[in-house]
Amino acid sequence: MFFRILTAMACAAGIAGCTAYSGLAHNTDVVVLPNGTQAYRVQCLGLLESSKTCMNEVKRVCGDKPATRITSVDHMTSDLKGENDPREITFQCSTPVVEEPVKPVPVVVAPVAAPTPAPAPVRHAPIRKITLQGDATFAVGSATLTPIATTKLDDFVAANQGVDIDRLTIAGYTDSTGSAELNNRLSAARARSVQGYLATAGLRATKWDVEGYGSASPVAPNKTAIGRAKNRRVEIQVDGK
Incomplete structure (x- = not known):
């Protein structure tokens, strides 16, 4: 009777409304909490009942x-001490939280850019013939090549790189100054100097035709300094590829 009185007081003080329905071993009420939400209260107050009876009813309701x-x-003893055996439980049935499945994050694969093709090497047209002419390509009376001469020969090698040369003709000439013997010897030395530089630079030919012709075959009159400078020359010519 004591617990019934307490229940009635709880309904009046803290719960806005109570609707009761009972079973054989319990009383179950539908109540409205002060915040306006609905809850349930189950009471198991018989001598042979226990908190297990209340919990079974909670499970049944929810x-x-x-x-x-x-x-x-809690169930109270005669000296009003709790036995940790609840005989009245007010509860709510919660809606189970359904977790949304984690959608896999699509992996965006960046398109692989096609490699940029390397530009094709610029191939220069083979130079068929060049002439080293005048005092700018050789010192006077010398077979030593000047920097101007080696620059022209480097360009000639680069233009004919990878070309299969059947025959490379190198012909040396002088002006008419000096003896024929000296001119022949100097023109041949200059032709061989050009051959040595080209071979060292990597130019390849099946046959090398290297000759010195002295003052023969002038390309200008030997009467003037300009004419004589033109006649002092080395002609390099490619035959076949």
């Missing part, structure tokens, strides 16, 4: 939904 305990009243 079914598959999880139960959230709001308040509970």
